[in-house]
Structure formats: structure tokens, C-alpha cells
Amino acid sequence: MEDTNQTGEIPVMPPGLWDVPLVLAATPIGNLSDTTERLRALLRTAEVIACEDTRRTRQLCQALGVRPAGQLVSLHEHNEASRAAELVVQLQGGTRVLVVSDAGMPAVSDPGFRLVSAAVEAGVEATVAPGASAVVTALALSGLATDRFTFAGFLPRRGGQRRQLITRLRDEEWTTVLFESPHRTAATLAELAEELGASRRAAVCRELTKKHEEIRRGTLGELAAEAAEEPVRGEVVLVIGGAEPAQALGEEELVELVLRRESSGERLKDAAKAVAAEHGATTRALYDAAVVARRG
Structure with missing residues (x-):
């Protein structure tokens, strides 16, 4: 369908479309039918469109x-710092700026965060035109708990940052959503199975909203084995189930921990204080119980 504006002028704006000068708009993550009418109108009427x-x-x-009447400028990870400063000046002058990424919501693992921060600091209002999101789409389809979740973006490729994040996931009780490239997915699943346990539940979501959308659900061990045999292709989102909550220890078990630390050379009072702090117990009560147990 051709855009009806052929004059090159900024079209008449629907009421409320540009109540604030800076709008971050979500674009489809695969299926163009998910495009909102608001996004179409914003693309037609923005004076500047900052694009990934x-x-x-x-x-x-x-x-x-849609025929955009405004100027298209790049806003990506390599130029966002300098471009954000330029755009803030334009915003302060009354220019209507639209921010879009290649797919999904800007500023969520995509450019836009620095611009929003700079705009807020400069006192420029910003808003969002909601739409498709790979994060919540994958979460909803994973079959895992959705009441509490965390988004960790792309796993660092290597080094201490990667190790630190994976170590954190061992005890993370919330569902975690991760992005990963298809050619690294098999290795990542194998590493997660080894570090978090092969029985941890997970889902591999690929090509969301597209023709070949696929959701693989199972344990990390099962998914790692499948990915090793049949490589994952397309855009990938990993959803990792939370760790089982740690079981609270009873007094007898806590006393046993205290006495074990004492037998290793630690003062009983220090051992009781350390165990109490670690398990949320009362130091004095734990110390007294340990003294009684030791005498017995």
C-alpha cells in the first residue's frame, strides 16, 4: 500500500502522536503483521529517524x-555516544526524533540507552511506542515460570565476565532470558549443562514470529545433545529455568556445621557467628546449642 503523502511535507499528525519529542518504537522481530499503526504513523511523521x-x-x-518524510541517521554501538549528543541538541530545539532498532525494542540489547540517558539528563521528555519483543515472546513460550525473570542480554563470549555470569546463574532462582548467536548455541548449552546441572529446565527459541519458528523445551542436558546433533539456525533466544530454592537447615544441622568448623581449628564463638550470618540464625542461640551439643 502506497503512503498517501507524495508532497514530501511532514504529514498531519494524529492527536497525541508527538506529545513528547523523543519516541522509542519497537519494530517487528520477524512477522510484519505485528507492525502497529502507531509505528507506521511515527515513521511517516518523524523529522529524524535514528536507526540501528x-x-x-x-x-x-x-x-x-510507508514513505518517511524525515531524515534517517545511524545510531549504532560505535557512534551512539557522539550521535546522542547531536540528537539531544536537536531535541532541545523542538525536533521530533524517532528511535528504531533493526528488530524489537531499542535500548534493550540494541542502541538507544545512551540517547535516552542523555535526553533525561538534559531534561528532554521521552516515551515508548510498544510492540514486539523477543524477550517476553520467548519467555511466554518457554513453558517456564514467568512471574519473576531476569534478562541478561548476550552471554560474554569468553573470559572472566562469562564465567562470572554463569556462576551467578547457578543459584539464580528466577527464570533467565539470554540472547545467543546460532553458531555458538550448541557450545553454550553444553557449558550451561555442565555448570548449572544437566537437569536444569530450559528452552531454545528460534526464529520467533517467523515462518520457521521453533521452540525446543527440555533439560539443559537434552537440549545440548540435540544442538550437538542438529545445529541451531536463525535468531536464538535461550530461556533458563531458575535454580531450586535452597532448603533451610534445622538447628541440629547448623550446630553440626559449627562443630565441624571448630574441629578445623576455629573458635567456637567465631564459628557460631559465621554460620548464623550465613543461614540467618541467631548467634547466641546457635552458640549455646553448640556448647550443649559438645558437652553431650
């Missing part, structure tokens, strides 16, 4: 039959 990739945004506009 201007070519991708032009392709999106062409596919939607």
Missing part, C-alpha cells in the same frame, strides 16, 4: 508501504 541500520529501516518502510 539505515538500510534495514528503509527496507522496513518499503515493505510497509
